[in-house]
Amino acid sequence: MPELPEVETVRRGLAPVMEGRRILAAEARRPDLRWPLPPRMAERLTGQVVTALRRRSKYILADLSGGETLIIHLGMSGRMLISAPKAERAAPGAFHHEHPAPEKHDHVVLDMEGGARITFNDARRFGAMDLAPTAEVEAHKLLAGLGPEPLGNTFDAPYLAARLAGRRMPMKAALLDQRLVSGLGNIYVCESLWRAGIGPERLAGSVAPDRLERLVAAIRAVLLEAIDAGGSSLRDYRQADGDLGYFQHSFAVYGREGQPCRTAGCNGTVSRIVQSGRSSFFCPACQV
DNA sequence: CTTGGGTCCTGTGCGC
DNA sequence: TGCGCACAGGACCCAA
Numbered sequence: 001m002p003e004l005p006e007v008e009t010v011r012r013g014l015a016p017v018m019e020g021r022r023i024l025a026a027e028a029r030r031p032d033l034r035w036p037l038p039p040r041m042a043e044r045l046t047g048q049v050v051t052a053l054r055r056r057s058k059y060i061l062a063d064l065s066g067g068e069t070l071i072i073h074l075g076m077s078g079r080m081l082i083s084a085p086k087a088e089r090a091a092p093g094a095f096h097h098e099h100p101a102p103e104k105h106d107h108v109v110l111d112m113e114g115g116a117r118i119t120f121n122d123a124r125r126f127g128a129m130d131l132a133p134t135a136e137v138e139a140h141k142l143l144a145g146l147g148p149e150p151l152g153n154t155f156d157a158p159y160l161a162a163r164l165a166g167r168r169m170p171m172k173a174a175l176l177d178q179r180l181v182s183g184l185g186n187i188y189v190c191e192s193l194w195r196a197g198i199g200p201e202r203l204a205g206s207v208a209p210d211r212l213e214r215l216v217a218a219i220r221a222v223l224l225e226a227i228d229a230g231g232s233s234l235r236d237y238r239q240a241d242g243d244l245g246y247f248q249h250s251f252a253v254y255g256r257e258g259q260p261c262r263t264a265g266c267n268g269t270v271s272r273i274v275q276s277g278r279s280s281f282f283c284p285a286c287q288v
Numbered sequence: 289c290t291t292g293g294g295t296c297c298t299g300t301g302c303g304c
Numbered sequence: 305t306g307c308g309c310a311c312a313g314g315a316c317c318c319a320a
Contacts, residue, residue, distance in 0.1 A: 003313060034296075034316090058314080076314055077298075105298085124297045126314055169291065178315075185313055254313095276292065279311080295317085302310085 002074045004058060004150065004183030005226035010080050011055045017082060017116035018050045018062065025111040033107060033122060034075060038131040044068065045110065045131075057146050057182035061137060069134040071142060075126030081106075081119040146182040150219050155181055157212040164204040164212075171207065172200035172275045175219075184219065187254045188226070190281045192219040194253045194263075199287040200273070200280040253281040261286060 002010065026045035028037050038044070048064035055061065060080075062070040074080075083099045099117045102109060108120040108129065120127070132140045148155040163180055174180055175189040184192070193200050195218035198207060207215070252262045253270050261268040261283035268285025 006313075034314095073314085075297095076312070122297095123299060124312085124314095126297070167290080173291080176314090187313060277294085278314095291320090293317105293319085296315100298312100300310105300312085302308105304307090 002058065002078070003185035003188050004055075005188070005223055005229075007058045007060060007074065007183075008055055008227050009230050010074070011053055011060050013082065014060070014080055014118065015053045017084065017112055017114060017118065019053050020049065020051070021116075022047065022049045022113040023064075023110055024113055025109075027109045029102060029107050029109065033125050034128045035130075037108075037129055041108075041129065041131060045070065056138070056143055057149065057178065058185070059143065063134050067134055068131045069137040071128070071130045071132060071137065071140060072120070073128040073142070075122060075124060075128065077124040078120065078122040078127035081121055082116055083119065084116045145179050147178060147180045148182065150181050150183050151223060155216065155219075157209060157216050160212045160216065161209055164207065167204040169204050170200060170275060171198055171202045171204050172278075172280050174204040176276075176278075181219075183223070186278050187251065188219070188222055190254045191222045191252055194282060194287060195222060197263075197287055199284070200275060200282050202288070253283065256281060 023045050024047075026042040028042050031037060044066075045064070048066050048068075050062050051065055052063040053060065054063065058073060060072040060074075062072065064070060072080075098115075102119065103121070105123045105125075106119045106121050107125070107127075110118040112118060120129070128142070130140065130142065137143065148159070160181075164174060167174060169177075171193060172189060175184050175192065176186070190200070192215065196211065196215040198211060198215060256270045257272040259270050261270055263283065263286045266283060266286040268283040270281055271284050273280050273282075
């Protein structure tokens, strides 16, 4: 669900209540998400100070003082809900009671030093959590194969050209492949291809170098604007308290089937096709 | 190796 | 109001 900008927004929302704070209590309310939770997860989290909250692709990484890192993936419907009781209502030593009772699909609960409760809620349970030694977290099975960060300086047109040469996969599928570039999902792939004027069915190896330059610029711009906007807020993706100022991003093509293309001077209409089981939105007139 | 399809899970919205 | 179906932001795993 959440793609890179949403995950980054969640990270930024969690940082003030997590970074530098101790996890006073942790609870796993079921043994698994997409996969089994790591053995004794609650015990391994309890008492740890979160020394840093980082992001890699769509993963949030919480470095812990004991040398492990908590890896969090939100899957399609995962949310991190923050509940911070009003200071005047919080009786000393009794802040646990200031939080609402867990609801359906609240799977992991962290009570932080400072009084905030962080609840991982995930209806579809495609999300995941694991613990790995901080020093080797990049080598973790979930992270090892990830391609470059799209906002990092190793992601550029020559890199794309080299990786896409000879590939007969549609551009849509190529950009969704996290091994090529990591962090894009269905929405931002559609939006980026629209900005770059590239059709989602174009074969990856057939895009000229100058259009790859345009694509890299488009991807960066789309992601940065979405992060700026505080992540896009759709159905499943809402911060409980709404304090973070989530913004209803207005997409150029995603979810706009049948509506006019927003490219200047284009008279096209946004179409929807299905590629590998996912909806692709694009303008057949200006994306070629 | 590359590519396409099925699959996991629950919820929502729509047409009948 | 109920029912069945399509669809939802991800990504692993396997078969051809």
